[in-house]
Amino acid sequence: MSNRPVRTASNRKKIRRERYDKSIGKWIPRYAIFSVIFCFVFNSLIYSGTQFLMRNAKHYDLTLWIDRQIPYEPDWIWIYLGCFAFWAINYVLITGLGKEEWYRFAVGDYLSRIICGVFFVILPTTNIRPSEVGTGLSGVLMSFMQGIDAPTNLFPSIHCLVSWFCFAAIRGNDKIPKWYRVLSGVFAVLVCASTQFTKQHYLIDVLGAVVISEGCLYFGRHTECYQLVQHIFERLDHKIFGESEVITEDDSSKN
Structure with missing residues (x-):
């Protein structure tokens, strides 16, 4: 009989693990991948819903x-839109700070969106937004x-809220270079x-x-609620x- 592995469910899961670890896993630990995706999905559901x-x-x-004393400056749209890259980078960094640290952050993140939804x-x-958005590329982006x-x-x-979360979550963590925390x-x-x-x-x-950001981050770090969220995603x-272990044809023929 051949010892070629049977394509069982456990085999497929092992292949998924190996592929993940060699690709996305270099940036986002496997323990965080589904919960970090949910961060952005939940955010969109709350906002759009x-x-x-x-x-x-x-x-x-x-x-x-x-508020009326603050001038309208369309060139600031570059910062306003640039925050999306900032969020992605910092969330990825935070997933690498350790499983418990990540899930404590995630609890605060989810709670903050619930509070936003209530408000x-x-x-x-x-x-009332400006009817004249300006000229040039900044004006196009504002429009x-x-x-x-x-x-x-x-x-x-x-x-x-999200931008402050990205800063507050790493500001006291020595695993992140000081220059980037300041940035x-x-x-x-x-x-x-x-x-x-x-x-x-x-x-x-x-x-x-x-x-809200500070309060929710404090809650996540000072309660044990993260354990339930961690359990769900685990x-x-x-x-x-x-x-599971790989089952071979020889092993399966014995059953």
Whole structure:
């Protein structure tokens, strides 16, 4: 009888593990892959889902006099859009800080989106954006942004919240070079500023985002709730990648 391995479910899972470890696994540990994907999926579901749910509801304009003193500067759209790359890089970095550290962060991340969703429903907000977006490429990008992103779900600002998360999660961790931690802090502040100069948000949206970010990160780090989330994603990991031994035709013929 041939000792060629049978293509069992466990064989397929082993192949998946090996392929993952040789590719994506070089950047994102296997224990984090499904939970980090869910971070971005959950974020989109909360944001888009509540926009659809509240599309016919009355929305409130919370613009203050101080908001009107901030000039419109379309060139800040580059920072506003650049934050998406910043998020991706920092989330990948955070997955590599260790399993417990990652899941504590993930709990805070998920909780923050739930809180955002509650605010988007109980306090629907809107604002009046500039009708003249400017000229040049910055103006084109501003027009594009306004076309795809309705002026709703403003409080708290998810742009500011996620950017602050990216900084706060690594600011005291020596595993990340100090220069990059400082850079992350500076960029997070710039993102918050960009939401004001592009008139995408009010000042109160920034303040609310930072407070919620800090509070949720504290919760994740000082409770044991991460264990439940970790357990859920570990079961999914085992379902996809498994850990079973390979069964050969000789072994199967004995059964």
